[in-house]
Amino acid sequence: MSKTILEIEGLRKTYGSLEVLKGIDCAVHEGEVIAIIGSSGSGKTTLLRCINMLEDFEGGTIRLDGEEIGYHAEGSMRRRKSEKDIARQRALTGMAFQQFNLFPHMTAEANVMLGLLKVKRLPKDEARAIALKWLDRVGLGDRAGHFPGQLSGGQQQRVAIARAIAMNPRLMLFDEVTSALDPELVGEVLQVIKGLAADGMTMLLVTHEMRFAYEVASRVIFMNQGVIGEDGNPREMFVAPKTERLADFLKTSSFN
Amino acid sequence: MTPSFLDQLWLARNVILSGLGLTVSISLLAILAGSVLGVLVGLSLTYGNRLIRPIFRVYTDIIRGTPVLVLVLASYYVSSAVGVNLDPFSAGVLALAVFCSSHVGEIVRGGLQAIPKGQTEAAKAIGLTFGQTFAYVLWPQALRQFLPAWVNTAAEMVKASTLLSVIGVAELLLRTQEIISRNFMSLQFYFFAGALYFVVNYGIERFGKYVERKTAVPS
Numbered sequence: 001m002s003k004t005i006l007e008i009e010g011l012r013k014t015y016g017s018l019e020v021l022k023g024i025d026c027a028v029h030e031g032e033v034i035a036i037i038g039s040s041g042s043g044k045t046t047l048l049r050c051i052n053m054l055e056d057f058e059g060g061t062i063r064l065d066g067e068e069i070g071y072h073a074e075g076s077m078r079r080r081k082s083e084k085d086i087a088r089q090r091a092l093t094g095m096a097f098q099q100f101n102l103f104p105h106m107t108a109e110a111n112v113m114l115g116l117l118k119v120k121r122l123p124k125d126e127a128r129a130i131a132l133k134w135l136d137r138v139g140l141g142d143r144a145g146h147f148p149g150q151l152s153g154g155q156q157q158r159v160a161i162a163r164a165i166a167m168n169p170r171l172m173l174f175d176e177v178t179s180a181l182d183p184e185l186v187g188e189v190l191q192v193i194k195g196l197a198a199d200g201m202t203m204l205l206v207t208h209e210m211r212f213a214y215e216v217a218s219r220v221i222f223m224n225q226g227v228i229g230e231d232g233n234p235r236e237m238f239v240a241p242k243t244e245r246l247a248d249f250l251k252t253s254s255f256n
Numbered sequence: 257m258t259p260s261f262l263d264q265l266w267l268a269r270n271v272i273l274s275g276l277g278l279t280v281s282i283s284l285l286a287i288l289a290g291s292v293l294g295v296l297v298g299l300s301l302t303y304g305n306r307l308i309r310p311i312f313r314v315y316t317d318i319i320r321g322t323p324v325l326v327l328v329l330a331s332y333y334v335s336s337a338v339g340v341n342l343d344p345f346s347a348g349v350l351a352l353a354v355f356c357s358s359h360v361g362e363i364v365r366g367g368l369q370a371i372p373k374g375q376t377e378a379a380k381a382i383g384l385t386f387g388q389t390f391a392y393v394l395w396p397q398a399l400r401q402f403l404p405a406w407v408n409t410a411a412e413m414v415k416a417s418t419l420l421s422v423i424g425v426a427e428l429l430l431r432t433q434e435i436i437s438r439n440f441m442s443l444q445f446y447f448f449a450g451a452l453y454f455v456v457n458y459g460i461e462r463f464g465k466y467v468e469r470k471t472a473v474p475s
């Protein structure tokens with residue numbers, strides 16, 4: 001097996017008294033495309049958000065290329081890293097959101113350039129060249145000067161993916177990136193993700209598109225009530241689920 | 257023969273101009289100082305910790321709940337009572353600036369809190385620090401959003417500057433009253449002063465619209 005990029009051990013996360021992640025163990029290897037499936041509320045989004053430290057978590061460790069994310073040990077104490085360290089670590093993983101979250105006051109190009117300029121501190125020319133390259137890759141080279149409000153949902157999501165991927169992350173996280181889109185715009189976004197998968201990008205993608213998961217993922221993780229219910233290759237899991245939970249879930253999901 | 261209004265206006269021109277000049281200076285100073293202070297208030301209301309936030313909450317609520325005239329009088333008489341001898345002009349500008357800051361503070365807070373959380377999260381996700389997120393993502397959006405309300409506050413400050421007449425600041429209203437006490441043309445001169453206030457505020461409003469247009473995001 002290829003090199004391990006991400007190692008999650010005993011990850012626990014609570015919101016108040018609600019335990020949302022109840023001990024997640026999982027290793028992600030270079031080049032893996034992992035689809036995360038599971039019913040609403042099972043903790044899929046929370047898992048991605050912890051990996052990117054958009055949420056603090058109470059227990060367990062997450063390591064990216066061997067480096068602990070978000071926390072470090074101080075004697076027997078567990079301490080949150082400094083905001084500066086966390087910001088640096090966040091730049092190592094890219095994230096695409098269900099709601100795109102493009103910066104509405106910036107052009108597509110400026111959206112992609114912001115991180116390159118301010119986080120990577122690249123010179124303007126270089127940042128622009130990278131931004132244009134990625135906008136081109138997602139099929140929007142001719143929309144670089146457009147503002148998000150001038151783009152369709154599918155186009156906005158593709159810009160958002162370009163913005164994340166342009167940072168050259170070690171790992172991409174996609175959280176239901178097609179759920180907010182009109183059905184006719186879903187395909188263009190999935191196409192972009194497929195392209196990235198073919199390039200060997202390591203990614204975790206939360207999705208309700210079972211057919212897409214089946215076709216693109218090299219591995220599927222089924223989340224169930226805050227734990228990993230099943231973890232395996234798509235063929236086995238979709239065709240012969242080992243647990244009743246997954247079988248039930250698959251029955252209620254649509255394969256279109 | 258009764259003197260005509262235009263003759264009287266010509267005679268009073270310098271007095272009126274100096275009053276208008278003072279009104280504009282008071283308003284500008286109050287808006288400027290009030291806005292700087294107001295941004296600090298707004299940031300404290302939005303991002304302050306458990307100690308800071310309630311302090312500024314109480315500050316804005318008290319100031320906003322107090323008539324400006326009371327603030328002006330308090331600023332003048334209280335300051336002299338406690339031995340900080342502010343001249344009427346400074347005391348008046350201070351009162352207006354404080355008043356302005358509470359409004360701008362609320363406007364800034366509202367503008368920042370209206371920005372969807374996804375904006376901050378997207379900024380974090382590409383590795384921006386909080387300072388960078390604020391400077392490049394949050395503030396530019398908040399500015400556009402609260403510009404109209406801010407212009408409105410600026411116009412309110414011009415109107416409120418008339419209240420400084422009660423502590424003897426010779427701004428436009430007090431000057432107008434002086435002139436009327438000499439020529440008894442109250443209707444004409446009050447009307448004329450009203451027109452001047454309107455012109456100033458109309459200018460502010462046009463300027464605001466212009467900036468709004470200039471900074472509008474295409475969609």
Ligand SMILES: Nc1ncnc2c1ncn2[C@@H]1O[C@H](COP(=O)(O)OP(=O)(O)O)[C@@H](O)[C@H]1O
Nearest residue numbers: 015018020038039040041042043044045046047
């Ligand atoms: N900010 C939050 N505060 C409180 N509860 C939350 C918050 N975010 C998510 N939850 C709860 O955590 C659980 C898991 O949510 P989530 O990770 O979004 O699930 P999924 O993405 O699988 O639908 C749900 O019960 C949800 O209500």
Ligand SMILES: [Mg+2]
Nearest residue numbers: 044045046176
């Ligand atoms: Mg979710």
